[in-house]
Amino acid sequence: MTLLTAAETYLQDFHQRQVGVTSAAFAHLPASSRTGSWASSYDVLTSLVPAVDTPLSVLDLACGDGHLLGLLAARRQPRLHLLGVDMSQAELAAARATLPASVLLQQGRGQALDLPSASVDYLVSHMALMLMDDIEQVVREMRRVLRPGGQFAAIVGRTFLLGEVNDVFMRVFKPIASDALPPLRFGDRRTASEAGWRELLDASFADLASDDIDVPWMPMPAELWAALTDTYDIDRLDDDARQRLRSAFMDAVAPLQNGDGKIATGWGLRLVRARAA
C-alpha cells in the first residue's frame, strides 16, 4: 500500500485496537428521516439496493467489519455480487470471519481502488467518506469504478450528538481539547454539508439528493460515555485528559437525565445519493 497520511496512520491504529466499534454503535439503533424509518442506518443503504434477478454488483467502500455486506448477503439474492474494500486489515479479518466466502474483500484505500473501471452498479459507504483525505481523488475513483448510470449512496456524519447534550458535550470538550488534543485533521470539510457534496459530485454525478437521518438513542450516562470513548477524538486524548473530560461530562449531563435516569440523544447523520453521469 502507498504511504499513509497522518490521519490514515491513526485510523489504521484505532481500527486495529477497536475492531467493529462502528457496527456495535449503530447496528442496533433504528434510524429515521422525514420520509421513512429503518431498522438501522445500515438498512438505509441496503434498502436502496434493489432485490432483482438480474446481476448486480455492490461495492461497500470502507466496509469495516462487514456489517452492511452481511445484511445484503442475508438476502440470498442469487446474482448479487458483493465486494468490500477497507484499508484496515483487522476490520477485514473480522468481516472475513462472519461473511460468506462469496463476498469478496480487498484491503485498499478509497483513493486508489484496485477494481476495473465501470464494474460496479451500486457503491455504498457507511460512516467513512468524511474521514478520507484527498476526497476529490476518492470521488474520481468512485466514478471510475461505477458504470454510467450506477448509483452512489453514503451515510456520513451530520451533527455529533442529537439534542441538548451535543452543546453540553462541546462546552466541556472544547477547553480540554484545546489544551490536550494533538492536532490532526480528518477528511475534507466539504463532506459535512450538502453544498460541499454538490461541489464534490457536480462534475461527474447527477441527481444529487441529501437527507437528514436521525438515529435517536436513550442511553444511561455511563452507556453514553462508553460510546463516546469509542470516537476518534476522545480516543486520542491521554488518560489524564480523558478522565478530566469524563468527570466534567458526567456532571454536565446530570441535569439532562429523565426520570428513569436516561438521556434523550442519538446521532445525527446524512444520506447522500447520486447517479454516475
Ligand SMILES: C[S@@+](CC[C@H](N)C(=O)[O-])C[C@H]1O[C@@H](n2cnc3c(N)ncnc32)[C@H](O)[C@@H]1O
Ligand atoms: C467509522 S469506520 C466505518 C466502518 C463501516 N463502514 C461501518 O460503518 O461499520 C471507518 C472505516 O473507514 C476505513 N477507512 C478510512 N479511511 C479509508 C480510506 N481512505 N480507504 C479505505 N478505508 C478507509 C477505516 O479503516 C474504517 O474501517
